[in-house]
Amino acid sequence: MHPxxxxxESAGTGRRTRIDDDAARExxxxxxxxxxxxxxxxxxxxxxLRAESGLSLxxxxxxxxxKEAIVEEVLHRRHDTWVQGVTSAVQLAHSPRExxxxxxxxxxxxxxxxxxxxxxxxNSFGELAGVVPRVxxxxxxxxxxxQRYVAQLVADAGGSADLGPQLVLLAEGAQVTxxxxxxxxxxxxxxxxxxxxIDADLNVGVRA
Amino acid sequence: MHPxxxxxESAGTGRRTRIDDDAARExxxxxxxxxxxxxxxxxxxxxxLRAESGLSLxxxxxxxxxKEAIVEEVLHRRHDTWVQGVTSAVQLAHSPRExxxxxxxxxxxxxxxxxxxxxxxxNSFGELAGVVPRVxxxxxxxxxxxQRYVAQLVADAGGSADLGPQLVLLAEGAQVTxxxxxxxxxxxxxxxxxxxxIDADLNVGVRA
DNA sequence: TATAGTAGAGAACGTGCGTTCTCGCGTCAA
DNA sequence: TTGACGCGAGAACGCACGTTCTCTACTATA
Numbered sequence: 001m002h003p004x005x006x007x008x009e010s011a012g013t014g015r016r017t018r019i020d021d022d023a024a025r026e027x028x029x030x031x032x033x034x035x036x037x038x039x040x041x042x043x044x045x046x047x048x049l050r051a052e053s054g055l056s057l058x059x060x061x062x063x064x065x066x067k068e069a070i071v072e073e074v075l076h077r078r079h080d081t082w083v084q085g086v087t088s089a090v091q092l093a094h095s096p097r098e099x100x101x102x103x104x105x106x107x108x109x110x111x112x113x114x115x116x117x118x119x120x121x122x123n124s125f126g127e128l129a130g131v132v133p134r135v136x137x138x139x140x141x142x143x144x145x146x147q148r149y150v151a152q153l154v155a156d157a158g159g160s161a162d163l164g165p166q167l168v169l170l171a172e173g174a175q176v177t178x179x180x181x182x183x184x185x186x187x188x189x190x191x192x193x194x195x196x197x198i199d200a201d202l203n204v205g206v207r208a
Numbered sequence: 209m210h211p212x213x214x215x216x217e218s219a220g221t222g223r224r225t226r227i228d229d230d231a232a233r234e235x236x237x238x239x240x241x242x243x244x245x246x247x248x249x250x251x252x253x254x255x256x257l258r259a260e261s262g263l264s265l266x267x268x269x270x271x272x273x274x275k276e277a278i279v280e281e282v283l284h285r286r287h288d289t290w291v292q293g294v295t296s297a298v299q300l301a302h303s304p305r306e307x308x309x310x311x312x313x314x315x316x317x318x319x320x321x322x323x324x325x326x327x328x329x330x331n332s333f334g335e336l337a338g339v340v341p342r343v344x345x346x347x348x349x350x351x352x353x354x355q356r357y358v359a360q361l362v363a364d365a366g367g368s369a370d371l372g373p374q375l376v377l378l379a380e381g382a383q384v385t386x387x388x389x390x391x392x393x394x395x396x397x398x399x400x401x402x403x404x405x406i407d408a409d410l411n412v413g414v415r416a
Numbered sequence: 417t418a419t420a421g422t423a424g425a426g427a428a429c430g431t432g433c434g435t436t437c438t439c440g441c442g443t444c445a446a
Numbered sequence: 447t448t449g450a451c452g453c454g455a456g457a458a459c460g461c462a463c464g465t466t467c468t469c470t471a472c473t474a475t476a
Contacts, residue, residue, distance in 0.1 A: 039338040042250045045433055056454045057435080067434065117338060122384055126331030129388075130247040136388075143388050165385075166401035169394060170374075173381030176330055180337075180344075180351050186377060193374035193405055200404045253463055264424045265465080275464065 025063050028053045033074045037120050040127055041071055068132070071124075075138045078120050079145070085110070086149070096157030097198055103150070103171060104194055108187030111178040118179025122172070146171075163201045167194055233271050236261045241282045245328050248335055249279055276340070279332075283346045286328050287353070293318075294357070304365030305406055311358070311379060312402055316395030319386040326387025330380070354379075371409045375402055 031053035035044040046067060050057050064070045089106035093099040110116060117123070121139040129136035150171075151164035174190035239261035243252040254275060258265050272278045297314035301307040318324060325331070329347040337344035358379075359372035382398035 040335055042335070042433095043339045046435080047433085057456080058437095058454065061435070118334065122330065122388075123334030125388055126326065126334035127248055127250070130325060131251045140388055140390075143385070162397065162400060165394070165397040166378075166404075169378050169381030169385060169398055169401065171381070172384045173377030173379070176380045176384055177351070177377060180330075180333055180348055182348075186373070189370065189373040190377055192370060193377065193401075196374075196405055196408045197401055200408060250463095254465080255463085265426080266424065266467090269465070270423095 021063065024055055024059060028055055028060060028063060028070070029074055029077060032070050033078065036071065036074055037117060037123075038115060041124060042127060068134070072134060072138060075121065075124065075135070075142070079138075079142050082142070083145070083149075086146075090153065096153070097202075100150075100153050100157060100167060100198060101191055101194060103167075104174070104187050104191035107171060107174055107178075107190065108184055111174075111184030111187050116179065116184075119172075119175040122176060143172075157198070157202070159198065159201050160204070163197060166197050170194055170197075229271065232263055232267060236263055236268060236271060236278070237282055237285060240278050241286065244279065244282055245325060245331075246323060249332060250335060276342070280342060280346060283329065283332065283343070283350070287346075287350050290350070291353070291357075294354075298361065304361070305410075308358075308361050308365060308375060308406055309399055309402060311375070312382070312395050312399035315379060315382055315386075315398065316392055319382075319392030319395050324387065324392075327380075327383040330384060351380075365406070365410065367406065367409050368412070371405060374405050378402055378405075 028049070032044075032049055035048055035052055046057060046060065049070070050060060053060070055063075060070075064073070086103060086106055090099045090102045093102040121142045124135055125139040129139065147164065147168050150168050151161075154160075154164040154167065170190040170193050174186040177186040178184055236257070240252075240257055243256055243260055254265060254268065257278070258268060261268070263271075268278075272281070294311060294314055298307045298310045301310040329350045332343055333347040337347065355372065355376050358376050359369075362368075362372040362375065378398040378401050382394040385394040386392055
């Protein structure tokens with residue numbers, strides 16, 4: 001079962017938890033992500049997390065100093081997952097224009113997940129930004145990173161500086177709208193709008 | 209001080225609160241809106257609301273059956289304020305195209321408010337939709353209403369059925385982005401994107 | 417002035433939270 | 447087998463919340 005043998009060499013001091021701690025952290029963070037994403041952060045107590053993760057409260061507090069630390073790490077992991085999902089979807093496309101549009105196809109697949117409940121960063125911002133500045137900061141960093149990424153794709157496609165922020169607005173609006181409506185169609189609307197904006201932008205130089 | 213004289217005609221039963229109740233409700237709801245909007249709903253207790261409104265807890269619970277009822281009424285009033293703000297901004301424009309673009313100018317002015325903290329409905333959805341279905345419903349109704357309104361403006365401008373949802377995505381994305389970034393520039397990006405989408409859509413018939 | 421009724425201040429109540437502590441069991445070295 | 451340790455279960459603690467209740471002071475009439 002365990003891919004790694006227990007560290008028998010640390011004999012003297014009964015320490016034997018290095019690998020188990022990693023697995024426990026993973027379980028805790030996955031459970032926290034599930035719960036926070038589906039119910040919100042404040043509505044999920046540490047006891048809910050204990051039940052969902054199967055870890056004792058003692059273990060949870062040995063692994064993390066506080067609930068807020070768990071929240072921050074969950075958001076950081078969500079960011080990594082998002083970056084990986086977007087970039088891998090984008091990399092499958094074969095032209096700069098297709099790479100930009102791949103973002104909306106990726107969103108469409110995500111919106112169709114049964115447990116899709118919007119962008120965790122937007123949700124966290126609405127819930128906690130007014131009262132936990134660190135969360136506001138993490139959300140801001142996440143969105144700034146996405147804006148930079150899209151700007152780079154736009155530059156690769158030869159688009160103007162205005163196009164990036166416009167395409168980002170479509171992506172953000174689609175996430176919000178799909179979450180609230182409970183349907184994935186916003187991704188299609190965003191994609192078609194993006195096509196129009198991209199083609200208009202790339203043809204400006206041609207037409208003039 | 210008081211613009212209205214006390215209702216001395218209700219002599220028999222010491223009842224004398226009809227008008228005062230209205231004023232008290234107004235104070236309570238304005239205070240609740242301020243607090244919920246700036247800090248989030250769960251982070252604001254009834255005692256905070258008591259301090260901000262200047263009304264006693266007893267009075268608050270005489271006026272409203274529960275905190276959730278206050279939350280719902282605050283959202284309903286926000287909806288009315290939003291509708292009034294958007295429609296009055298739109299009505300000042302002189303052409304169908306300008307009327308659509310007036311939405312983004314209205315957003316830009318709103319984003320520049322010192323206390324702008326995003327769309328209260330999006331924020332409430334992120335915070336409570338997973339745990340208070342009534343809030344999710346009110347938010348959904350609010351967004352559906354806006355989509356219908358924009359669709360009508362698009363129809364008046366002779367636009368196609370796809371244009372409305374696309375313009376809505378820009379507005380939603382701008383609200384989210386302006387809130388998280390803390391800057392109003394998203395309104396300008398949304399406006400320019402909207403111009404492109406509108407012109408492309410209205411010229412399809414011409415070009416074909 | 418005396419009295420009934422009202423409303424505000426805030427204590428009280430029950431609950432649930434984040435966090436820490438206690439207890440008892442199981443595990444392993446000698 | 448013994449004994450010490452480590453861990454999980456969950457009780458305990460302090461606090462804050464939503465809601466209700468109590469007490470006091472004041473207003474208005476006779």
